[in-house]
Amino acid sequence: MTDPRYNYDPQYPHQGQPQYSQGQGQYSQGQYPQGPGEPPEPKINVGKLWAGGIGTAVVAALLVVVAIMLVRGVLGIAILSPEGAGAYGTVSTTSYAIAGAAAALLATALLMVLLLAMPSPLTFFTWICLLVTAVAVILPFTLVADLDAKIATAAINLLVGLAITTMLSSVGSAAQYPARQPGY
Template sequence: MTDYDAVERPGVNAGRLWASGLATAVVAALLAVVGILIARGVVDVAVLAPKGEGVWGNANTFTYAMLSGLAALLATGLMHLLILAVAAPRQFFTWIMVLATLIAVVLPLTLTVETGGKVATAVINLAIGLAITTILNSVAASAQTIRRPGARGDAPTRQWDQPPGTYYDS
């Protein structure tokens, strides 16, 4: 048995992780729509489109929701890669996602548009980023597996020294 064989190897229940990632994508897309509805309908702030587009907006609302879902799927891929490649994958995932969310929050604040629109977009981005980060970080714990040597077919083949039909006398 080599030293490598004695080391526990990380694994992932890919079906569970990606199903959770797909569910997270739906949550992120719906969160984008809810954020836009609140910003336009309740607070009366134009987000992503001129006010004349109405509460539901135009195709930009759909695009924003789909990009939010895509962000969740990309985050799922990142989590999958980190589980397989690094020590403490959830810690690295959290840091990467917090920094990516921070970029998504600060970016609209740098644009030369109405302050209300900037703040509303930043808040929606913050909510989406935090939702993706917390949901995927929590489901990763149940999708992460540890493959131990000798478990599920990993054990080396053992040879029996006795010829067939020979039994020990007890």
């Protein structure tokens, strides 16, 4: 038995082609009618996006810990706790690392909203993250501390902000479904 769509019958020249009711017009190239009850295709892979966001949060937290250990242990600059607290410092280091991870998760939530609702979402995401990073870099200079501690904290904030921005921008582009090409 053969597929009737591939059999040409001169009596029925439009067999296998979409039928249009009067006044509907024709489909343009690349457009396909959506069946009743079919949900629209999602624009993003949410699982991939949040997996990348969690990975970014872990990297941000570890980056804070490594940077503080470098600044305190190798450079001898006391940030977040007194000099005698050792290379790790105190619970302030843990709080700072958790704050870095939380910033990455908040940025992931922002990225998801932008991917769902905005044109050019990665451009907006990059700009927002860079401006928040600029605030985080400037903030230590408004506090009362030694200048070297301010500079070290600003450098750590810059490093973590850039890591979150670049990693999540890559995750956002990987989590997007490619747009359907006309004619496919």
